[in-house]
Amino acid sequence: MSRATGDDQVMLQPALRLAQLKPSPIRMLSEGAAPSAIPLGLGEPTWDMPAAGLKALRETSGPCPYGPNFGLPQLRDAVAKFHGATRDEVLITCGSEGALFSLFLAFLNPGDEVLVPDPFFPAYTSLAHLAGAEAVFYPLDASDRFRLKAEPVIAALHSNPNIKAVVVNSPSNPTGGATTPDELLRIAEVCKARGLMLISDEVYVDLHFGTRPPSLRDVSDYGLVITSVSKAWGSPGLRVGWILGDPSFLGPARTVHGYAVTGATHPAQRAAQALIEDSKSIFIAARSEIKVRWEALRAALKDQLGHDATPPDGSFYHWMELPSAALADPWAFCIRLRDEGGVVLVPGSTFGEQGKRFARLSFAASPEQITEGVRRMAPFWNA
Ligand SMILES: Cc1ncc(COP(=O)(O)O)c(C=O)c1O
Known part of the structure; x- marks a missing residue:
């Protein structure tokens, strides 16, 4: 950002209150993904608006x-x-x-x-x-x-x-x-x-x-x-x-x-x-949307990774342990997963200290995307 003063350019700095603020890492991961990457990063419903x-x-x-x-x-x-x-x-x-x-x-x-x-x-x-x-x-x-x-x-x-x-x-x-x-x-x-x-x-x-x-x-x-x-x-x-x-x-x-x-x-x-x-009918439909997605995820995790997964109490997030090879640098692992594997997951460290051993998988995506996403994850988990 610059402001012209005669011949000179003076850099205008953002306010001090921004010193500790960066754009959301979840957004950065998703926005940097190739269009063909499977989006299991963002937490947003993908079914039609009621x-x-x-x-x-x-x-x-x-x-x-x-x-x-x-x-x-x-x-x-x-x-x-x-x-x-x-x-x-x-x-x-x-x-x-x-x-x-x-x-x-x-x-x-x-x-x-x-x-x-x-x-x-x-x-x-x-x-x-x-x-x-x-x-x-x-x-x-x-x-x-x-x-x-x-x-x-x-x-x-x-x-x-x-x-x-x-x-x-x-x-x-x-x-x-x-x-x-x-x-x-x-x-x-x-x-x-x-x-x-x-x-x-x-x-x-x-x-x-x-x-x-x-x-x-x-x-x-x-x-x-x-x-x-x-x-x-x-x-x-x-x-x-x-x-x-x-x-x-x-x-x-x-x-x-x-x-x-x-x-x-x-x-x-x-x-x-x-x-x-x-609300009443919308919630029934929304819960059946996430149930179908959960079933697709559960089956794919079993088939591809051999995991026996249990659904969350609520939400559309699966909080999964990272493979041990990812623990040294979970962010780098998730970038590789995105750019080489073609699937977006968010490293748990984004969410705090207790998240370091985990990744967040959003199963709000379509069942087909979920199945394909886990298939793409498999080589990284089974390495
Ligand atoms: C726990 C939690 N709170 C708040 C929000 C913000 O959502 P919105 O502003 O769309 O209500 C989100 C979005 O992902 C969330 O996960």
Whole structure:
């Protein structure tokens, strides 16, 4: 980036707040792949947007206004009804990423700490840095399929007095591990007793294999739920999400979100409303989409790698151990896998310390792609 001053060129430097921020490694891996590479990297549904959403988009007519910063009242009502809440407990955002951004910018000061899981969804640490705060970590339970337990959260709170916000994510990206109502309740009670902001990222709650993992809302009225239509409603491109919780948190978040982007687009909010009103049938269809994909993955892992794999509690991620030859440099291994093998997987180290021995395979891709992707992985795993 340069600016002309007479004959000289002065380099304009990015702001200091960007010093610790790089573009998402997940995006970099995927964007650098050849068109023929099998995409098992990105976590986005590949099935069609549900009919109710498509219909609402087609039927958009008349003016296309900005709409209120809090989101369209009809959408807020639909979200409130979905969660058994009231309209004033709902702020519509541009995806759950917009929700996180707004909450962090609205509530964190330089020097504050945010407690996040390890392994974690990378936006947690990046957005904390953008807000001038630091991320500190609690481990998910590696001995129990990386499920969320209360004890490590409580231990981290004891040893880090500057923690102001706590993030939980069940089911987890990247591991697919969930939690129980008791564990979630314990975390909510500790956060409440300390007056901390508790954020429960629930984008995968309705994409489960078996029983639905608990929402924070099921166990406590404390804390904030963030989620979006990106996963279970199959519509990541709509960029509609929300924060559900105490209105005193929503006001400051609305100020940030309003200045950043005004709001989610009007047609997208209309479509999101239609999707939410049709949640029951949409979730049944979405779960059957991921089940078919899981079956393709399970069979391919057995045939090609000899693995006996178990489905995650929720999400469309398979958290798999890397072959020992990959452990010296998992990033280099995944680049080779992409460029020589023609299949994109994300090294687990992208998601934190506890991810070093793993890779994340997204089985949101089509069953055919999954089968072919694992076939291409085989020489690297069986070497
Ligand atoms: C755990 C988790 N939270 C939040 C997001 C952000 O999604 P969106 O902004 O589309 O709601 C993702 C996306 O992959 C995710 O995996």
